[in-house]
Amino acid sequence: MRETTKSLVAVTCAAVALIAAGCGTTSENTGQVRAQDPTKNCHGPNGKxxxxxSQANLAEPYRVRMDDDIRQAAGKVPQFEVQFADAAKDNSxxxxxxxxxxxxxxxLLMISPNEAAPLTDVVKKAYNKGIPVVVLDRKIDGDAFSTYIGADNVQIGRQAGEYFRNTVLxxxxxxxxxxxxxxxTPAAEREQGFKDGIQGSPIEIVATADGEWERSVGQQKMDALLKAHPDIQAVYAQNDPMAEGAYLAAQAANRNDLKFVGIDGLPIPSGGIxxxxxxxxxxxxxxxxxxxEAVEAAKKLLVDCQPVPKSQTLQTQLVTKDNAAEIYARLNQG
Known part of the structure; x- marks a missing residue:
């Protein structure tokens, strides 16, 4: 009798699961990702x-530039209207x-997530509702998106590490x-890449601080780092504003001997180049x-009715005093 009851319970549970699947609720309740027709929202060039x-914050010049680049590119696609939201570094x-x-x-949803884990579920919710999702710069967990666009942060970190190993120290x-x-995600990936780049060299990372991608925080953290580690020779900052903040802290401490390397290379007067x-x-x-590239992906999905690659890797380049002027001019052409 007990075994029969167990069997009935199992059959009932299986039936409930099948009904839920038929209603299309399992992907939201169990974390599954629904297959998406990439051209479902496409109505061709006559559509609007x-x-x-959704931008992580506008405190970083890089993110202001990203929004500006989207705005400028979308302005050339008459079918597009872009609405911007600033999360101000607040996951909620x-x-x-x-x-x-x-x-x-x-x-279509574009997003540059503040942090990966807290944004994963809501992005998945949008994707599972049939909204194409373009993820920029920072990743989410899993694959509930149409395309990810960004440079290889591990490669960039490695590139910086190799420059330290071969040239700085x-x-x-x-x-x-x-x-x-x-x-x-870029913070972890740029750290891993950098460690790969200096591997085997006598360079020692004596301390790491979280500068939150901001110049003012980088300056504060650098001030404390200098007091704790006065014998350092150089600073690796994971973006240019934090590198500039560290530079200001070093100047205030009369440490003109220190060397600084950053990441971003924005081609603007206040940028890293x-x-x-x-x-x-x-x-x-x-x-x-x-x-x-995000706007081009949106155009393919919505206007041209074409699929886009799951991942699009943007190219990076090391900028030194030897090539800075040429790169700045090239990136500002047109």
């Missing part, structure tokens, strides 16, 4: 499309921003690292915003 762009606000875009039934030495926001050209940084590493 609303795009929601970014979740709310994406929920709002879902409620508005945008035709070929004889070795002590350095500090100023990381970006710990929960963001000019900082290299003017001698504040020894080098930076180009990290394209992907804004134009």
């Amino acid at each position: 499309y609303t795009i929601g762009m 606000k970014q979740v709310s921003d994406v929920e709002n875009f879902i409620t508005k039934q945008v035709d 070929p004889q070795g030495g002590k350095i500090v690292q100023i990381k970006g926001l710990s929960g963001s 000019k900082a290299v050209e003017e001698g504040r940084l020894q080098a930076t590493n180009l990290y394209p915003t992907g804004g134009a």
